[in-house]
Amino acid sequence: MAQESTTQAEKSPTSRTGSAAAPNVEGSAGKTTIASSVVQKVAGIAAREVSGVFALGGGVSRAFGAIRERIPGSGTVTTSGxxxxxxxxxAAVDLDLVxxxxxxxxxVAKAVRRNxxxxxxxxxxxEVIEVNIAVNDIHVPEEDGEEEPVSRVE
Incomplete structure (x- = not known):
């Protein structure tokens, strides 16, 4: 019975928060474990490298990410989206793109998937068995330059 669970675990990803073991070389002296957060960061960085990708994450996750980046010591958010x-x-990867x-x-989606x-x-x-991509928004450069409307009263 233990043999079946090992075989099933090898066939499909297990959990979003668990860690994974990289394939062992036969005769090696131990086992290497890779946390899912490591795979998340690598996938996020690889997606951002592609031309045409403005950001990762939906509007809400980007807003929370912007707040977190302003907190000293919180570091940058590389796993948003x-x-x-x-x-x-x-491993299987899901990405939310802008x-x-x-x-x-x-x-852009094909290039992100390949990268x-x-x-x-x-x-x-x-082995990456799938990369699912959801495009949630389009970034329009003119939106960045808009200023707050000037108040008519002082």
Whole structure:
């Protein structure tokens, strides 16, 4: 029975918060474990590297991320908009993207998928079985330059 659970765990990712073991080389002296947060960060960085990606996460997660970045000692938010499921040998990645206006969304999604798969597999040694992408928003550059309306009264 223990054999069946090991085989099942190897076939599919286990949990979003658990850790995963990278494939062991036969005859090695131990086991390497990779936390799901590591896979999350690697996938987030790989997605941001692609031209046409403005940000990761939906409006709410980006707002919370902006607040967290202002808190001293909190560091940067690299996992916003990224969730992963990690098993012993495989990983699945879900991404929420904001794409630059004018970029062809289908091409950006393909490039993100390719970059995330190759980077995660190269760095972690885990097989990436899928990368699901949800485009939640389009970034329009003119929106950044808008100022608050000037009050008519002083």
């Amino acid at each position: 990224v969730s992963v499921e990690v098993g012993e040998k495989q 794409v630059e206006y004018g970029a062809r969304i289908v091409d 995330v798969i190759s980077t995660v597999e190269q760095i972690t040694g885990l």
